[in-house]
Amino acid sequence: MTNPSLLELPPGVQLVYLAEGGANVIYRFVSAPVISTPIGRDRDLKSVSPIAVDVPPRFRGKLLRLRKETAADIPYKEINRNFNTIVRPLFKADELVDQTLTSLPNGLLKRCNEQLRAAEISGQRPKKRHGGYLCLHEPYGLLITDMTTFNEPGAILAELKPKWLTQSPSAPTTARRCRTCALREMKNQDLRLLGMKEQRSFCPLDLVSECFDRIFHATSFIKGCNDPARLARILHRNPTLQRLRTQQVSCNQVGLLGPPATSQRTSLDMTLRDCTMFIRIPRDEKSPVEIRLGDLDLKTGAGGKSTYWRKLEVTLIEDGWYNGTNSEGPSDCGLQDATTLDPTFQYII
Ligand SMILES: O=P(O)(O)O[C@@H]1[C@@H](OP(=O)(O)O)[C@H](OP(=O)(O)O)[C@H](O)[C@H](OP(=O)(O)O)[C@H]1OP(=O)(O)O
Numbered sequence: 278m279t280n281p282s283l284l285e286l287p288p289g290v291q292l293v294y295l296a297e298g299g300a301n302v303i304y305r306f307v308s309a310p311v312i313s314t315p316i317g318r319d320r321d322l323k324s325v326s327p328i329a330v331d332v333p334p335r336f337r338g339k340l341l342r343l344r345k346e347t348a349a350d351i352p353y354k355e356i357n358r359n360f361n362t363i364v365r366p367l368f369k370a371d372e373l374v375d376q377t378l379t380s381l382p383n384g385l386l387k388r389c390n391e392q393l394r395a396a397e398i399s400g401q402r403p404k405k406r407h408g409g410y411l412c413l414h415e416p417y418g419l420l421i422t423d424m425t426t427f428n429e430p431g432a433i434l435a436e437l438k439p440k441w442l443t444q445s446p447s448a449p450t451t452a453r454r455c456r457t458c459a460l461r462e463m464k465n466q467d468l469r470l471l472g473m474k475e476q477r478s479f480c481p482l483d484l485v486s487e488c489f490d491r492i493f494h495a496t497s498f499i500k501g502c503n504d505p506a507r508l509a510r511i512l513h514r515n516p517t518l519q520r521l522r523t524q525q526v527s528c529n530q531v532g533l534l535g536p537p538a539t540s541q542r543t544s545l546d547m548t549l550r551d552c553t554m555f556i557r558i559p560r561d562e563k564s565p566v567e568i569r570l571g572d573l574d575l576k577t578g579a580g581g582k583s584t585y586w587r588k589l590e591v592t593l594i595e596d597g598w599y600n601g602t603n604s605e606g607p608s609d610c611g612l613q614d615a616t617t618l619d620p621t622f623q624y625i626i
């Protein structure tokens with residue numbers, strides 16, 4: 278039986294590739310025929326429908342998120358149910374990228390996949406995403422809040438993953454690196470050995486620091502933002518960031534405290550440590566800034582993931598990544614800075 282409250286995408290809907298991660302591809306709706314996307318980074322894939330129709334009002338201000346084929350293979354219906362029952366209650370409505378299920382017209386996913394393949398050949402798809410395609414047995418898409426700034430001249434979208442805003446509960450008390458910096462340094466050693474470029478990014482503890490200079494230091498790493506001082510003012514004591522940290526403090530079954538390898542328990546706690554923060558900053562400093570958290574799909578510890586998380590924690594501890602004994606050169610980690618500069622400073626864990 279069809280669900281009368283379920284949104285349906287009109288058959289001639291025209292989509293333009295916006296971006297993708299490991300598990301989902303994001304599309305914009307357009308109402309006029311396009312040859313290629315107007316701007317930007319990994320955004321040059323051609324439109325996926327030959328027939329243009331007007332975007333119905335209920336799809337305005339929304340993007341379409343389509344699921345890729347992955348080992349986890351969790352249907353959007355389940356992702357959406359988990360989001361509504363487990364994640365949504367932890368935040369205020371205006372702090373979240375909203376999501377609603379929508380059914381998809383026949384043939385849409387196939388057409389999208391053809392476009393993704395064509396974009397690989399023409400070099401328009403990010404190399405690291407090649408070979409990943411939409412899941413053809415997924416009947417739904419997710420309509421999500423559009424945080425892009427295409428319709429707002431002069432506005433910018435800053436995007437960041439806040440990651441672990443508190444130290445891992447099983448990190449050594451002698452640690453000089455937070456979980457995120459310890460893992461990054463470990464991954465960077467592998468990259469160096471392969472002769473590849475190291476990854477540089479901010480320390481999450483800096484993002485939630487009381488010290489403006491530390492936040493400013495962090496924001497200088499954030500993609501898409503040409504005014505790190507303004508972004509630092511926006512993030513200083515920001516309620517959404519503070520709430521995310523508070524929720525991470527409560528949902529602290531991570532590290533060696535995480536679910537055992539045999540557990541099927543889904544892991545909200547790790548989900549809260551891997552979401553994305555979107556910050557839409559208007560040109561005019563007096564207009565309101567919109568900040569929302571997205572990519573809060575409930576992870577699962579099944580399929581070997583919880584074993585991986587535990588093993589990773591053991592490696593970070595035993596191979597000295599938390600203590601920094603294995604690292605090359607000085608670290609920028611806020612934990613080291615906070616403990617060395619101010620011995621009375623305590624992060625809430
Ligand atoms: O291992 P981390 O902390 O680097 O986080 C992974 C992310 O890497 P990033 O921090 O963005 O460089 C990683 O992001 P990318 O795919 O590299 O963009 C995933 O989000 C991964 O989660 P999952 O395996 O897809 O459920 C993330 O893994 P888990 O959070 O599930 O461990």
Ligand SMILES: Nc1ncnc2c1ncn2[C@@H]1O[C@H](COP(=O)(O)OP(=O)(O)OP(=O)(O)O)[C@@H](O)[C@H]1O
Pocket residue numbers: 295296297298299300301302303340342374421422423424425436553555571572
């Ligand atoms: N609501 C949004 N507004 C604007 N851009 C978005 C939005 N949601 C996602 N994006 C863009 O699409 C990219 C991929 O989206 P998303 O994070 O949903 O993919 P994913 O596959 O779940 O990512 P991951 O690899 O982290 O699992 C984001 O990094 C972002 O650039």
